[in-house]
Amino acid sequence: MSHALTELAAASRNWPGDAPTGAMLSAMRAFLATATKNEELVREAAASLSTEDSGSAVWIAVALGTLVERGASVELSGPAVLSHLKSCLPKLPMPGSEAEEPPEPTPDQAKLLAQFQFLCQSAVTHLARLPTERQAMGQDTQLLERLDELRGYSHGAWWVHEALLKTSGKLVLLHPPSGTGLRLWYDNVANNFHLFSLLQTTVGTAIPGGRPADDTIALVARGQSADPVSDQAWWHYGNVASPKADVKAMIWGEGLVRDIPRVDGEQVILLWPPILQGRSWDAGFLGPHLEAMPADAGLERMLTADEAKAWLEKVGIGSGRKRWWRF
Numbered sequence: 001m002s003h004a005l006t007e008l009a010a011a012s013r014n015w016p017g018d019a020p021t022g023a024m025l026s027a028m029r030a031f032l033a034t035a036t037k038n039e040e041l042v043r044e045a046a047a048s049l050s051t052e053d054s055g056s057a058v059w060i061a062v063a064l065g066t067l068v069e070r071g072a073s074v075e076l077s078g079p080a081v082l083s084h085l086k087s088c089l090p091k092l093p094m095p096g097s098e099a100e101e102p103p104e105p106t107p108d109q110a111k112l113l114a115q116f117q118f119l120c121q122s123a124v125t126h127l128a129r130l131p132t133e134r135q136a137m138g139q140d141t142q143l144l145e146r147l148d149e150l151r152g153y154s155h156g157a158w159w160v161h162e163a164l165l166k167t168s169g170k171l172v173l174l175h176p177p178s179g180t181g182l183r184l185w186y187d188n189v190a191n192n193f194h195l196f197s198l199l200q201t202t203v204g205t206a207i208p209g210g211r212p213a214d215d216t217i218a219l220v221a222r223g224q225s226a227d228p229v230s231d232q233a234w235w236h237y238g239n240v241a242s243p244k245a246d247v248k249a250m251i252w253g254e255g256l257v258r259d260i261p262r263v264d265g266e267q268v269i270l271l272w273p274p275i276l277q278g279r280s281w282d283a284g285f286l287g288p289h290l291e292a293m294p295a296d297a298g299l300e301r302m303l304t305a306d307e308a309k310a311w312l313e314k315v316g317i318g319s320g321r322k323r324w325w326r327f
Contacts, residue, residue: 004034005045008060015055017114024059031063032070039076042067046080057084058115065122074129082133085123085160086143088116095149102152113154120156127163128292138164162288165190167258170300173199174308175271176317178208181308186257186297193253193285197221197231198297206302207271209235222296223289232280238270240315245272253281263314270315
């Protein structure tokens with residue numbers, strides 16, 4: 001083991017997960033200076049996560065996350081950090097049924113939970129740069145359920161859980177009453193209420209039924225403000241299962257953005273005049289915000305009249321023809 005890694009592990013051995021000591025910070029700086037252009041050392045540090053004590057392993061994981069933030073290859077350390085995160089989950093408290101009070105952590109579990117917060121920060125840093133792995137882990141129902149069980153014990157579990165649900169992509173918005181539409185891009189959004197706020201502050205008055213954007217909501221939705229806000233739906237958000245506004249074919253705000261139906265590979269939302277009164281949500285749906293995965297959305301372009309017409313025909317609106325698209 002290299003001297004820099006040996007010193008980093010020694011300085012953090014038996015660390016209880018509280019504020020890092022001066023020795024830990026000093027060893028971290030020395031390790032980062034040595035490892036910045038030394039891929040072999042990064043690989044060695046990643047491999048050590050499975051053999052070091054819990055305090056040293058977590059502090060080494062934090063160092064690896066810092067290297068990734070500085071431009072190091074995420075592939076060198078990502079698999080080891082995420083594997084170590086998963087290996088910690090069975091050791092943490094196991095809540096019983098909903099009717100029971102969550103069990104108090106044992107002293108060993110309390111120590112591991114304190115360290116776990118730091119490990120989760122490194123995990124999110126890596127997940128932000130590993131979209132394929134993030135998507136695969138986000139489909140792991142048991143993993144998501146376990147992280148959700150731990151939310152009451154650890155903010156870190158919540159951060160990782162949300163990182164696994166966040167998605168990025170492009171979206172076609174169609175307004176059937178006016179025959180208009182546009183294409184948006186969005187980054188790092190989990191639930192549909194959050195997406196609605198982002199797209200409303202992006203679209204503004206470009207689509208009939210829109211309004212001037214609320215700057216405060218725009219900032220909160222992008223993690224640039226923590227003001228207490230609430231938002232409401234400007235349109236009825238419909239999915240392509242129905243060629244008319246229908247509550248049964250609604251894009252539910254509590255649902256996941258990644259589950260919005262696709263038409264020929266493109267996610268599509270239909271914007272109708274509201275059919276439900278007072279559909280609103282608070283700032284609790286506009287996060288959590290992760291520094292490594294900032295939420296955002298923007299207008300790519302308005303669709304031409306011919307493009308909008310073609311899309312509407314594709315979803316069976318206005319053409320008198322049966323739909324020919326496939327999910």
